[in-house]
Amino acid sequence: MIKSSVDRYFLILSVIISVLVYASTDEFPGIAQKTSAVYVRFLAVCFGTLSVIQLLLNLLKQDEFERMDLADHLPRFFGLLAALILFAIFFESLGFFIAAGIFIPVIAYLLGERNTILIALTTIGILSGVYLIFVSVLSVNLPGPRLW
């Protein structure tokens, strides 16, 4: 996708959001009508106005065809993103240590690391460090495995 087009979609969405937010303030109850609602309207007007100005500047600009590339290596980028979501999903059921024990080597491999000893040592080192520092010393409550 072209960068300037994505920017235009974002700005159009911003204008729509600011209109919706402005309109929604009518439903604020009681005292909020004279306080919070005025503040929210102020923000909505600022946001909408700035978005419209930026959109106009964007439209007036000569067409640029620079592509919108989130990353040079998309499989790695989206692979990491998917792995993060899976990590979050299984975080509470598997617990931090099992989930991270799978996540770290998988991502290291995904990003091109082939030295298995280095991967293993890093994983063990990090998990031990987290256990010693955060669980033993700082008493941070981390979820444990809850498979059954």
Next chain:
Amino acid sequence: MYQFSASIYPVLGCGRQLMEYLEIVFTLPALVTIVIGAFAGVIIGGMPGLTATMAVGLLVPFTYTMDPTLGLMLLGGIYCGAMYGGSIPAILLNTPGTPAAVATALEGYPMSRKGEGGVALKTSVVASFCGGTFSTIILLLFAPILARQALNFGPAETFLLAIMGLAGIVSIADEKTSLLKALLTGVLGMMIAIIGTDDMSGSLRYTAGLIELIDGVDFMPALIGLFSMIQMLELAGQKKHVAIDTSALKGPQKRSKLPKGISKYIALGSGTGTVIGVLPGEGATIAAFISYNFSKQISKVKHLFGKGNPEGVAAAEAGNNGCVGGSLVPTITLGIPGNSVAAALMGAFIIHGMIPGPELFTVYADRTYPFILSLFVANITFLIIGLSVAPYLARIALIPPSIMVPVVCALAVLGSYALNQSVFDVYLMIAFAFFGLILKKLGYSLEALILGLILGPIAEGGFSQGMIIGKGSPWIFFESDIAKTMWLIIAILLLPPLYNYYKNHFGARSK
């Protein structure tokens, strides 16, 4: 009133209290914490891709279970250490560990290529130490005075203070992020901050029925997502990682005394960095570059700049470390973060129930002053590290991203979860990272977004209370002398950049 006056100047006015605070700093747990923080900061700062904001933001949730003073000391140590740490690979490998060390690399690396890496490293650490120490003295002297002024602030002035912070956002705008886009993302951050419970009526706003949003969008997951995870996503998405030139590491590096006349440039950088640090929104990178440019202007050997001039290294390093104390002045006195690292640190104060303002120097004086004093110890720690083992630490920059990325990601997930023990915060962090990256690619300022998110609740609280006091009339925001002065400052902050923006855009177009 007497009690307050006596207690707001404990350091200046009362030697006994100063000794008490020093005693807190010089206990074994505190010293160990500061040394660990500063050492970790140097290591993190030395790793390209990892920044002080990322490190402090990542660790804030973990300090929740720590003693508040020790937790703050740890983060302060990391902040100081990371600001210096970035210069080591910048000088020896031409790979700045942090963006703030880019200016250092311009002179430091050519020095290393000439075999003067030892001199560059020494200049860098001494300048960093001087800049950091000077700015901490300023913090110690002026923060209580500024905090006392904050006592005169009513809701209207509090609202204007937040607007002033927002006006500071315009100065964040650089070549990559346009001024309008910086303002737009600042307001977007304030819009995100209205999600949650309305303090005035107790009703829920824009929560989409999610109970996790009742307390609003916590800014810690946002901070971790915007400043840690984005960097990891970018690193992961790179096709090829730039090969680092290690030739300077292998060659002999001359160790000698500091170059003559360097103190002038250290003083220049220290002053510039501290002043720039105080301005909301201005970061260490800008401080380093402005100090570097100033040194170029006053130098007698201008022609040596770019070819390995220690004057440039001294000014840049004193500048970025000078930013540390400076950025904390508005942060802990007015609740307006000087930069993104200070914003993360402010999060640490808040999660420990220490709301920035005068109370930090009265009710929580026994935590705040030891924290400020600990910054001196952190500066001494990295000075010792820098003078003894800096060349060996440069190898940290050689850690491959394939190892660094999964480790930082795992810690980011852990950090996002730890504060509220909520997986929802982890999803929030990932969402902020993904959409933040899109905004970054489009040229929007993420620093402005996080500042807006932090300033939003302050602005809303002040605005709503001001409207109640003013019985619905907005004139309350223009009545007091302080309010008028603040409007003037806001105008001074906004008008010149807006004029420049207009001139650059429309002036160029008409030509």
